[in-house]
Amino acid sequence: MPAQPAAVTAAQVRALLLRRDEIVIADVREEALYARGHPLWAANFPLSLLELDAWRRIPRLDTAVVVYGDADAPARQAIDVLRRLGYSDVRPLLDGLDGWTASGGELFQDVNAPSKAFGELVESVNRTPSLTAEHVGALIEAGTPPVIVDARRFDEFRTMSIPTATSVPGAELVLRIRELAPDPAAPVVVNCAGRTRSIIGAQSLINAGLPNPVAALRNGTIGWTLAGQRLDHGATGTAPPGVSESHHALARSGARAVARRAGVRFIRTSELPGLYDPRRTRYLFDVRSAAEFAAGHLDGSLHAPGGQLVQETDHHAPVRGARIVLVDDDGVRAAMTGSWLAQMGWETWAISPADPGDLVLRGAEPGPVPDPPQVETVDAATLRTWLGACEEATAVIDRLGTDHLDPLDAVRAATVVIDVGPSRDYAAGHVPGAWHAARARLPAALGTIDAAARHTTGHTTGGHIVTRYVVTSPTGRLARLAAADLSRLTSAPVFSLDGGTAAWGTGAPLESEPARYAVPPADRYRRPYEGTDNGRAAMEAYLEWEFGLVEQLKRDGTHRFRVLR
Numbered sequence: 001m002p003a004q005p006a007a008v009t010a011a012q013v014r015a016l017l018l019r020r021d022e023i024v025i026a027d028v029r030e031e032a033l034y035a036r037g038h039p040l041w042a043a044n045f046p047l048s049l050l051e052l053d054a055w056r057r058i059p060r061l062d063t064a065v066v067v068y069g070d071a072d073a074p075a076r077q078a079i080d081v082l083r084r085l086g087y088s089d090v091r092p093l094l095d096g097l098d099g100w101t102a103s104g105g106e107l108f109q110d111v112n113a114p115s116k117a118f119g120e121l122v123e124s125v126n127r128t129p130s131l132t133a134e135h136v137g138a139l140i141e142a143g144t145p146p147v148i149v150d151a152r153r154f155d156e157f158r159t160m161s162i163p164t165a166t167s168v169p170g171a172e173l174v175l176r177i178r179e180l181a182p183d184p185a186a187p188v189v190v191n192c193a194g195r196t197r198s199i200i201g202a203q204s205l206i207n208a209g210l211p212n213p214v215a216a217l218r219n220g221t222i223g224w225t226l227a228g229q230r231l232d233h234g235a236t237g238t239a240p241p242g243v244s245e246s247h248h249a250l251a252r253s254g255a256r257a258v259a260r261r262a263g264v265r266f267i268r269t270s271e272l273p274g275l276y277d278p279r280r281t282r283y284l285f286d287v288r289s290a291a292e293f294a295a296g297h298l299d300g301s302l303h304a305p306g307g308q309l310v311q312e313t314d315h316h317a318p319v320r321g322a323r324i325v326l327v328d329d330d331g332v333r334a335a336m337t338g339s340w341l342a343q344m345g346w347e348t349w350a351i352s353p354a355d356p357g358d359l360v361l362r363g364a365e366p367g368p369v370p371d372p373p374q375v376e377t378v379d380a381a382t383l384r385t386w387l388g389a390c391e392e393a394t395a396v397i398d399r400l401g402t403d404h405l406d407p408l409d410a411v412r413a414a415t416v417v418i419d420v421g422p423s424r425d426y427a428a429g430h431v432p433g434a435w436h437a438a439r440a441r442l443p444a445a446l447g448t449i450d451a452a453a454r455h456t457t458g459h460t461t462g463g464h465i466v467t468r469y470v471v472t473s474p475t476g477r478l479a480r481l482a483a484a485d486l487s488r489l490t491s492a493p494v495f496s497l498d499g500g501t502a503a504w505g506t507g508a509p510l511e512s513e514p515a516r517y518a519v520p521p522a523d524r525y526r527r528p529y530e531g532t533d534n535g536r537a538a539m540e541a542y543l544e545w546e547f548g549l550v551e552q553l554k555r556d557g558t559h560r561f562r563v564l565r
Contacts (some may be wrong), residue, residue: 004076007094008066008104016064017558019344022281022321024058025093028069028078030438035450035525037107039100040114040556042398043318046523047073048420048439049540050081051481056302056367057318060281061086068093069098072464072561073440086372108149109545116348118344118561119196123216124550125563130218136189137191140164146187147180148217148470149173149239151307155271158234160221162191170307172285173201174208174255175332176239176296178247183209191217191224193529195546197311204336205563208254222539224530236307248330255335256352261564264338266346269298269358271293272325275349285309287337288328296359298327298351301364306337313344325349346561349546372477373484377420378495380504383470386415414467418442420482421473421501423521429510431472431501437518442491445518452516468493476500 016023025042027034034044045053045067058065075092082090093099101107110116122128139145140163148165151155152452157167168176168559172397173190181188187211190201198216221231243251256266267275274284277542286297287306297303302315306326314323317324322425324346326334336354342348417424417434426436438446467490473479476499483496497503504510528542 001552004079005091007092009094010100010105011442013039013066013093014105014558017320018560019234020321020560022060022063022319024063024065024318024320026067026074026078026318028067028075028304030073030440030522031111032160032522032525033070035111036110036342036454037097038113039111040070040107040108040558041314041320043314044111045078046438046440047078047081048441048523049478050078051085052084052369052478054087055083055369057316058281059283060278060319062088063281063304063319065090066093067091068290069249070095070096072444080428089402096437102167106552108549108552108556110542111212111527112314113549114314114344114559115311116196116546117243117553118340119199119562120546120549120563121553122203122343122563123195123199125565126203126206128199128206129213130198130202130500131189131215131228132218133224134163137224137229138219139228146189147177147192147212147213148189149180149201150178150192151197152192153305153308154238158191158236159347160231160233162217162221162224162233163230163232163389165232165235167235168239168291169305170197170201170204170310170335171333172307174210174336175203175243175248175251175330177205177212178209179240179243181212181461182247185213186211187215189215189217193221193475193527194220194222194542197307200310200340201307201510207339208251209257209260219543220529222543226536226539243330247409248332249343252335255339258564259335259339259350259352261340261400263337264335264340264342265349266335266350266352266481267325269351269354272298273321273382275325275437281319282325283317283319284325284327285316286327287333294363295301297361298354298355298358298364299361301327301365306500309337310340310344313341313346317346323347323349325351327351329352329359330354335542339564341361343562343564347563369477372480374495375480375483375487376495377498378470378501378506379498383415383417383431383497383504384508386468386470387431393416414453415470416453416468417470417497418445418482418486418518419450419472419501420478423517423523427512429505429512429517430515431497431504432509432511433516435474435516435518436521438521438523439478439485441519442482442486446486446489448518468564470495471499472497472501472504474501476503 026045027042028047066076151170202216284306286301293303305354328334331353334350338348420439463499471479471483489496529536
């Protein structure tokens with residue numbers, strides 16, 4: 001095993017952040033564990049997905065990467081993976097999170113903490129107007145509702161929304177609001193699920209010079225629910241697709257003015273090569289809708305809708321200190337998105353608008369990933385045959401009992417399927433009988449699976465019960481990586497399902513129950529503002545956490561935020 005590099009202290013990390021040097025603080029634990037507490041600028045890179053994420057999110061191989069993890073996702077293992085991927089400056093955080101907190105470092109809970117803390121700072125500096133759920137609800141009941149615009153993604157809006165609201169994702173607000181509220185006297189209320197996108201959306205309209213009275217819905221759908229108000233489900237209302245020439249001109253003028261105030265620099269597409277510097281990371285984000293991006297985009301650009309880019313900056317741009325270039329075709333969305341990123345301390349440029357003749361690449365832009373390891377594969381038809389043989393053996397045991405049949409003979413064709421995909425996808429539908437386990441937790445998962453097999457067959461002696469393992473994931477890409485890992489942990493044959501669970505589902509049904517979790521899933525943190533069945537205490541605790549973020553920013557001291565007044 002190669003020697004591990006010298007560790008980086010928490011003080012050294014803070015010094016890099018304050019100098020605005022490029023750095024990635026990589027938390028390689030599962031997301032639910034990351035959400036319990038992490039440094040402000042730590043980005044989540046689960047060890048299970050590291051090979052699939054790294055090249056896209058950390059494009060420069062000599063970027064300084066500082067890694068910490070836990071017992072299930074050791075920093076040492078993550079460093080070895082990153083080295084194999086070509087990263088040359090990867091070091092562990094001295095004593096991990098314990099070292100960070102021992103040095104006086106703050107731990108921030110939840111996900112997207114930089115953006116949420118920034119939103120709270122924006123409200124505290126600008127005194128962003130807000131209205132309570134009770135106030136807005138009374139206006140709706142009286143038949144005089146304000147123009148309510150929901151700044152979240154459309155799928156979130158469909159899940160639950162404020163009655164009479166229209167879906168206008170964050171970056172679209174300044175561009176499209178005048179089509180919904182042409183009367184400058186009409187009140188406008190911006191909402192999201194919690195607070196951040198409501199605050200940023202409302203302040204965007206104010207900063208861009210919208211003459212209407214503008215307010216955020218205080219505490220979003222959480223506040224609405226806590227007030228006992230009814231939410232709509234399955235709403236479909238969206239802003240008109242077109243924007244009048246006069247409204248477009250006003251939106252563009254307001255967006256560019258606030259972007260320039262924030263420090264955004266505007267360039268043409270032809271000037272983009274001049275921003276290339278081999279010593280600097282450059283992210284190129286197209287902030288329009290997914291459909292617009294697919295219809296034509298700049299070579300090398302990544303899709304990141306502007307509102308979500310501001311909300312999830314730590315995910316899209318984990319290299320703190322990097323240069324960000326934004327692209328639109330209207331002169332509004334990149335400028336408004338850039339105005340916020342610049343206030344968050346990013347060096348921000350905008351091609352706003354790009355020449356339509358430059359937006360020539362079509363379809364989705366695949367992320368760069370390493371070649372998959374060479375592993376044995378099995379097609380879905382063969383796997384169905386193997387599982388059928390296993391079912392027959394189990395039926396014999398059920399009918400005759402293990403006294404009449406050697407358990408090892410009964411399960412000689414036993415096949416165990418392990419799904420290493422996202423637990424949410426597994427719960428929605430998986431290969432019948434499949435277990436679920438995060439890739440990084442396969443060693444612990446094997447013990448659970450082996451114990452279950454022994455219990456089923458009544459076999460109590462040593463040796464392997466399972467004859468073969470088949471690993472799957474939604475598309476099969478992650479499964480190949482996991483199959484290579486698993487083959488180093490067991491002497492039983494290991495196969496990857498060719499085409500993954502999607503291939504199984506084309507010829508046979510998936511099942512959602514029963515669910516078999518070999519280890520408790522921790523790959524996804526369920527946000528307190530998600531769904532409609534969260535407990536009151538969880539929602540109230542989430543709001544209390546957000547209210548305290550401004551003071552936590554002061555204690556942390558690494559944010560470099562500069563809010564326009």
